[in-house]
Amino acid sequence: xxxxxxxxxIVGVCCAFGALxxxxxxxxxxxxxxxxxxxxEQRRVMELMEQRLLELEGKxxxxxxxxxxxxxxxxxxxxxxxxxxGDVYDGGFYVRSKDNSYSLNVNGFVQxxxxxxxxxxxxxxxxxxxxxxxxxxxxxxxxxKVSYFFQFEGTTFGNSNRQTMLDWxxxxxxxxxxxxxxxxxxxxxxxxxxxxxxxxxxxxLSEADxxxxxxxxxxxxxxxxxxxxxxxxxxxxxxRALDAGGQQNVGAEVAWQGxxxxxxLEPYGYLxxxxxxxxxPQLSLGVAAAFNPVDDVSGFQNVRPGDRTTNVTVDGGFxxxxxxxxxxxxxxxxxxxxxxxxxxEVGHDWGYYGQIxxxxxxxxxxAGRVSGVDFHFDNNVNRSNPRTRGDVREYTAGLNYYLYGxxxxxxxxxxxxxxxxFDPTRTSTGDNRFRIQTQILF
Numbered sequence: 430x431x432x433x434x435x436x437x438x439i440v441g442v443c444c445a446f447g448a449l450x451x452x453x454x455x456x457x458x459x460x461x462x463x464x465x466x467x468x469x470e471q472r473r474v475m476e477l478m479e480q481r482l483l484e485l486e487g488k489x490x491x492x493x494x495x496x497x498x499x500x501x502x503x504x505x506x507x508x509x510x511x512x513x514x515g516d517v518y519d520g521g522f523y524v525r526s527k528d529n530s531y532s533l534n535v536n537g538f539v540q541x542x543x544x545x546x547x548x549x550x551x552x553x554x555x556x557x558x559x560x561x562x563x564x565x566x567x568x569x570x571x572x573x574k575v576s577y578f579f580q581f582e583g584t585t586f587g588n589s590n591r592q593t594m595l596d597w598x599x600x601x602x603x604x605x606x607x608x609x610x611x612x613x614x615x616x617x618x619x620x621x622x623x624x625x626x627x628x629x630x631x632x633x634l635s636e637a638d639x640x641x642x643x644x645x646x647x648x649x650x651x652x653x654x655x656x657x658x659x660x661x662x663x664x665x666x667x668x669r670a671l672d673a674g675g676q677q678n679v680g681a682e683v684a685w686q687g688x689x690x691x692x693x694l695e696p697y698g699y700l701x702x703x704x705x706x707x708x709x710p711q712l713s714l715g716v717a718a719a720f721n722p723v724d725d726v727s728g729f730q731n732v733r734p735g736d737r738t739t740n741v742t743v744d745g746g747f748x749x750x751x752x753x754x755x756x757x758x759x760x761x762x763x764x765x766x767x768x769x770x771x772x773x774e775v776g777h778d779w780g781y782y783g784q785i786x787x788x789x790x791x792x793x794x795x796a797g798r799v800s801g802v803d804f805h806f807d808n809n810v811n812r813s814n815p816r817t818r819g820d821v822r823e824y825t826a827g828l829n830y831y832l833y834g835x836x837x838x839x840x841x842x843x844x845x846x847x848x849x850x851f852d853p854t855r856t857s858t859g860d861n862r863f864r865i866q867t868q869i870l871f
Contacts, residue, residue, distance in 0.1 A: 521567075522536075522871075523535070529573045530569060530571060531569060531570060531571070533566065534565075534566070535564070536567070536870075537870075537871050538625075538627050538868075538870045538871075539559070539868070540560040540866055540867070541558070541867050541868075542557070543557050543866075544556045545862070545863040545864075546860060548858060548860045549859050549860065550858055558585045559583065560586065560633075560866065561582065563580055563583075563595065564581050566580075567579070575600075575601055576600045576601075577598070578598050578599075579594070579596065581594055595613075596612070596613055596615065596645070597613050598612025598613060598614045599612055604653075605653060606653040607652075607653045608652050609651055610649065610651075611648075613647045614646075615645050616645060617650070617652070617686075618717045618719055618740070618742065619638055619642040619643065619742055620742075620746065621782070622634065622642040622644055624701055625699070628699070628700045628702065630784055630829075631825060631827050632864050632866035633864070635782035636780075636800045636801070636823040636846070637757070637759055637781055637800045637802050638780075638800075640729060640730055640731070640759070640780050641780050642670075642671075643684075643686065644668070644670070644671055645669075646665035646668045646669070646676065647665060649663070649664055650662070651663075657691055657692040659691075660687070661686075661687060663686045665684050665685075666724075667679065667682075667725075668721045669724070670730045670732070672728055674725055675724060684719065684721045684722060686717060686718065686721075687718055688715060688717035689716055689717075690715040690716075691714055692713045694711055694712040694713075695707070695710065696711060697711040697712060697745075698711075698713070702794060704788075704835065706788070710749040711748040712746070713746055714743075716741075716742070718739075718740065718741050719739075719740040719741075720737070720738070720739055721740065722737050723735065723736040723737070731778065731807075732808060733766060734766065735766025735767070736764065736766050736808070737764040739761070740760070740762075745757075751787055751788030751794075752786070754783075755784050758780070759779065760779055761777075763775065763777075763778065770809060773806055776805035778802075778804050779802075781800065781801055783800075784796065784797065784799075792831045795827075796827040797826050798827075800823040800825075801821070801822045801823070802822075803820050819849050819850045819851040820849040821846055822848075823845075823847075824845045827843075828841045835870055836869065838868050839867055840865070840867075840868070842863075843861075844862040
């Protein structure tokens with residue numbers, strides 16, 4: 430029984446005996462003696478009950494102070510339909526202390542993809558891939574302000590069966606205004622790449638984002654938000670492209686970048702498609718700039734070791750009800766390391782994408798995207814790499830079916846890739862590409 434229940438019972442007993450002892454009239458001596466004996470016995474019982482209550486209260490307080498909760502969440506914090514307080518899932522499987530000083534969250538993600546590619550030059554190709562498979566661990570240690578994140582990734586892209594430790598970082602949060610992060614982390618440069626791949630409108634990035642994103646590096650990040658304005662200030666080792674290797678600096682220079690984002694209406698965030706219709710319109714604009722001393726060759730980005738690039742991107746996103754619109758423009762100024770070979774000291778590269786998604790029903794979404802890349806000069810990167818094809822324009826249409834939002838979904842898209850190769854002996858190409866991708870995200 431609860432403490433207040435026992436106390437009520439004790440008070441009631443006392444009142445009953447008090448009323449009996451105060452009854453007017455003459456009472457026989459033997460009755461009085463019997464009553465006194467009963468009162469003494471009851472007093473002993475009450476003292477034992479009080480002692481037991483104090484013991485129980487002490488144990489309960491000790492358990493509350495030291496208890497580690499295995500899958501407990503307040504009813505108002507539940508995030509998934511059908512979950513009750515005491516479940517083990519709340520945006521991820523978790524273990525945490527009541528004060529959240531210690532916590533462990535486990536998340537998983539896997540994408541399986543089929544690709545059919547029919548180029549105008551050469552034979553067609555059918556291919557199955559485990560596009561991305563990730564397992565992430567995150568939480569807090571010692572203090573809710575001290576957080577950590579570790580993420581492992583496997584993929585069969587590039588004719589491999591590669592596993593790698595993708596991210597590992599720690600963070601201290603002084604407040605919403607200032608957080609300091611150190612380790613290897615995704616860089617807040619491109620809006621599309623900063624979005625979790627499981628929340629993209631299409632099964633993969635745009636051609637422009639492959640050519641211009643600055644993806645991950647080892648370093649430090651100062652970030653925060655001031656009302657509707659959020660900021661990032663980052664310093665890292667040289668930033669490699671997605672098809673480049675290594676992560677340590679070759680020379681003395683370091684890379685730096687900054688990003689600002691402002692919410693003109695409700696925050697758009699980093700979610701290209703929202704299976705839940707938004708009642709209020711969302712609109713956010715972002716701008717980022719970066720300097721990068723290139724330390725490894727990339728066919729995706731037409732850069733090579735020794736190049737020094739200055740990069741700028743402007744992006745924005747709008748969402749209302751079942752409609753999502755997102756766009757970005759990219760610029761890169763490249764001071765070529767091999768200027769004598771190229772015949773130019775500086776190149777100016779441009780790129781863009783614009784995309785739109787609309788829910789025909791609550792589960793079925795129609796999507797379209799246009800993207801383009803314009804490299805100024807051939808940087809003689811790697812002509813054997815099929816992606817080193819010069820300028821390219823992408824026209825993509827897609828259809829998404831959401832079984833359980835982004836947690837379980839099916840994506841189909843068709844792209845026509847119109848390419849202008851660097852090699853003057855090769856003619857322009859028009860590749861047809863069809864993809865089907867399934868996904869589980871938890």
